[in-house]
Amino acid sequence: MSLWPVYRGSGEPHDEVTRLPAPPPWRAFDGGPPLSRPDGPAESAASPFRAHRAETYRPTDEAVQLVNAALYLRRPLLVTGPPGSGKSSLPYAVARELRLGPVLRWNITSRSTLADGIYQYDPLSRLYAAGRGPEEAADSPADHLRLGPLGTALLPFELPRVLLIDEIDKSDLDLPNDLLHVLEEGQYEIPELVRAAREQAEASVLTADAGERVAVRQGVVHCRAFPFVVLTSNGEREFPPAFLRRCVTLALRRPDERQLLDIVRAHLGDALDDETVQLVQRFLERGRDGELATDQLLNAVYLTRAAGLDSPSRQELATLLMSHLGPALDPVDAYD
Structure with missing residues (x-):
C-alpha cells in the first residue's frame, strides 16, 4: 500500500x-x-x-x-x-x-x-x-x-x-x-x-x-x-x-478562474450566482493590469451580496474594493 x-x-x-x-x-x-x-x-x-x-x-x-x-x-x-x-x-x-x-x-x-x-x-x-x-x-x-x-x-x-x-x-x-x-x-x-x-x-x-x-x-x-x-x-x-x-x-501562482470559484465556495458557501461568477471574471481582468489579492475578491463578493445591490451597483462597488496593490504588471506576469 x-x-x-x-x-x-x-x-x-x-x-x-x-x-x-x-x-x-x-x-x-x-x-x-x-x-x-x-x-x-x-x-x-x-x-x-x-x-x-x-x-x-x-x-x-x-x-x-x-x-x-x-x-x-x-x-x-x-x-x-x-x-x-x-x-x-x-x-x-x-x-x-x-x-x-x-x-x-x-x-x-x-x-x-x-x-x-x-x-x-x-x-x-x-x-x-x-x-x-x-x-x-x-x-x-x-x-x-x-x-x-x-x-x-x-x-x-x-x-x-x-x-x-x-x-x-x-x-x-x-x-x-x-x-x-x-x-x-x-x-x-x-x-x-x-x-x-x-x-x-x-x-x-x-x-x-x-x-x-x-x-x-x-x-x-x-x-x-x-x-x-x-x-x-x-x-x-x-x-x-x-x-x-x-x-x-x-x-504559489495566482489562482485561475476555477480555483477562485472553489475558494469563494469554501469561504462563502456553495451558491454561486451569475453575479458572483462575473465578479470573479472582473477580478481576473483587473489582475492583468496590477497586483490584486484573493482577499479583495472575497471582500467584494461578501459585501456586494450582503448589501443586496442590483447588478450595476455590485460591479461598481466591487471595482472600488479591488484596487491594485502595486504598479502595473508586465504582460508575462498577468493571469493566464
Whole structure:
C-alpha cells in the first residue's frame, strides 16, 4: 500500500502522519525523552480568523506534492507567492488535517535575530530577584527564560510540530544563514543553562505553548521528529544558494478562474450566482493590469451580496474594493 501522500489537502483531519516513513539517514534525529504534542487544536479558538483559514484552504496539486516532499525529507518548505495567495494559511491547514497541534508562529521583522526565535532570557528580572533576598537569589536561570517558537519546535516531540516563519524576506541579511546550522543540525544550546549545568543538570523551561514546561538537560535541546517548517516570502529579496538547497521550494501562482470559484465556495458557501461568477471574471481582468489579492475578491463578493445591490451597483462597488496593490504588471506576469 502506497504511503504517499500523507498530506492529501482534503481538509479532513486524520492520523496518517503516524505512517510517515523513516527519515533519510542524513536527516535522522534522536532527541529525547520523547514529548507528546500539547493539547489543543491546530488553530487557536482565540483566533477564529486562523481557524476559518485552516478549514477553507484549498491547496493546488503542486502544493500537496511539495508539502509531502518536505514532510518525507524532513526539510523546511520555502513558500513564495503574491499577497493573498495563501502562504501563511498553508501551515495551519496542514496542522489541522494531520492533527499536529497548535501552530508555532514567528513573525519576522528587520530586527529579528536567531536568538529571538530560539529563546528569550531576562537577566534584569533575575537581578531584581537576587536583590530581594537569599531565597530569591537561589533561583535558576530557567525561571527567567522562555523558549521561542523555533526553540519550541525543535524540542523532542514524537510527531513533528508545525512552525511558521512568516516573511523571512523581511529579515536582516544574516538571518537565513544563521538559520542554516540550527535547521541542519536540529539542535541548539542555551548558554545560560549550559553554565548552570554544574549545579543543576536539568532545568524546567517554559515553552512557546501557553503554560507548558519541559525539562532541558545540560542546556542542550535535540529534536526527535523534525518540525514541518514553513518559511514564507513575498519575493522582496534573493536568498543565498546554501539556504535554498536546504529547502523544498513552493512557488504559489495566482489562482485561475476555477480555483477562485472553489475558494469563494469554501469561504462563502456553495451558491454561486451569475453575479458572483462575473465578479470573479472582473477580478481576473483587473489582475492583468496590477497586483490584486484573493482577499479583495472575497471582500467584494461578501459585501456586494450582503448589501443586496442590483447588478450595476455590485460591479461598481466591487471595482472600488479591488484596487491594485502595486504598479502595473508586465504582460508575462498577468493571469493566464
